[in-house]
Amino acid sequence: MDAVAIRAEGLGKRYRIGERERYLALRDTLVRWARAPLRALRGRTHENGSIWALKDVSFEVAEGEAVGIIGRNGAGKTTLLKILARITKPTEGHAEVRGRVGSLLEVGTGFHPELTGRENVFLSGAILGMSRREIQRRFDEIVEFAGVERFIDTPLKRYSTGMQTRLAFAVAAHLEPDILLVDEVLAVGDIEFQRKCLGKMQEVSEKGGRTVLFVSHQMNQIRRLCRRVLWLEAGGIVETGPTPHVTAAYERAMTSGNDPRNEHREFAPNAKARFLGWEITEPRGPEPHILTELAPTTIKFRVWAQADLGPCHHGIVLYDTEGRRVWGWATDRLPVPAGASTFVYRFPMLPLRPGFYSWLVTLFDETGRLDSWHVVPDLLIATDDHQHPRDEWSGILNLPATFEVVAARRAASDAQSR
């Protein structure tokens, strides 16, 4: 194994409940003192009324490795980054960090609206850990990356939100620490700029050989950037391992069962026809919306019609998480009987890259649109991945190809013996 950049052992962080939400009033402390002077003197807070945001977390990150951290909100991801960045101290355990650490927990840390773009680049750069000379050296690059050349001497408060975000990112993207801690910051900004930033981060971690810890809810970003993933839940590590494996397990856990969104649509009395639900009936998976096998697949959409409908038009589209159309199809002159019926699709297989997808199904008659449903819940493809282990080298299709090397000589001898 390569040299270790981060080694965490038994990290734990306890917060008193409500500590982050509201500041202490001196009154409360005085009351505590009055009630229990001895305890207050010892500075101990009682165990109850506290919560472990992180508990017994141990892991190692090798130098130059890009590791993703996933988990639901409140799983402890940000707390972990904050401890590693030394922003806050752990309650217990310890961590060893080799190299200079840059943390990017927010976009535009240290920006001040009254200062000009130029001044803010220097200020934010310094706060994030760059030296003045370093900022000077990379200044033009930063401004160009942000695309704000013309406004660089205008106060930041006159910038549009998008421009501010871009400038903030540009500064952050040009940080050059040995270890970069990034929290969910790529969730803002337009898609185009997000891609640019992701590309920049990839460059930093691959070509720059830097260690990156990357928190995100977007699995496509995690897949693209990280080889290994740490899955946190309720302050502890659920699983750690290769990206495709852990992200798939995480996604499965997220869809199974308690999806708060309504799976079954109600029938609307004034609608002529309506889609009511959908499921995978073959192959049978753990859940009706999760596909686990590359095998003949049957998908059913339940429809309810008020009356017999004449020739209808029905369309269907499958989108990936980035909103790209993966497959689209439609049929005309479709009779739809009154009452309940089912639209049945049979696919030889759905050889798609594991991840979330969503259906759009539509139904029209001569009078116009009857229903257009962005299907809930999403389709989760959780089949084995038959692709390149690194996400940027894999594609949309997940084809279980076989491969062999056939020597020409042996082929010839086979032919002779025949």
Add this chain to the structure above:
Amino acid sequence: MAYLQPPVWIIRPQRAWWDIGLSELWTYRELLYFLVWRDIKIRYKQTVVGAGWAVLQPLATMALFTLFFGRLARLPSEGVPYPVFFYAGLLPWTYFASSLAAATNSTVEHERIITKVYFPRLFLPLAGVLGSLLDLGIASLLLFALLPVYGIVPGVRLATLPLFVALAMVTAFGVGLWLSALNALYRDVRYAVPFLIQLWLFASPVAYSTSLVPEPWRWAYGLNPMAGVVEGFRWALTGRGAGPGVALAVSVLAVLVVVVGGLLYFRKVEATMADMV
């Protein structure tokens, strides 16, 4: 990343109570420069008078004091013309008051960066104290214009003036350490500080002369370091009034206690500041 942090560091729950991490301050020194620069830059943005405020405030107060405490109340000024007497007292006082306020508010004001990035938090009150120095410099210009008008020629004693400025700065920093740390924990501080500064003004010989304080109590008066500073300012500029003595020694000692205690307390709070502020 040019901050030469040690290549390996260990993150632990606690650090020794006496360790205030001086070497770390040195590695981050450039950030201190930027924080001060920023404070100065934004102080008078979008104002008409701009840095003129640094002069206007003590000037207007001087005019009021001269009218009420001088012409009407006829307080003793040791033969120094009232305008010079008051302005020389107001200079260090205004500096002290504004830097104490800046230092106290520094932690709450920079809450965003405290919770998002690591750096020695000690720089926040320190930058507040350093940033106000510029105002003091600008306001001093008027003083040096005022002295010849009243025919006052400062002697060699003027060379001691920076020492009194330093004492005011360290006092503001020491008290600011306590208050900024407390402010991060208890917002009550924010409301208490303006009041505290007002009281402190009356406890310092700004609007009156130390000669009003009974002789046997002068040393105790020195427990208020600003008494020594204000008195010292007048002495260095006009040569009148009490020179450095026992009271000043008491002041220096008092400040040392406040600063050392403040450093230790601030460091203790710093560990959880990001969770509490």
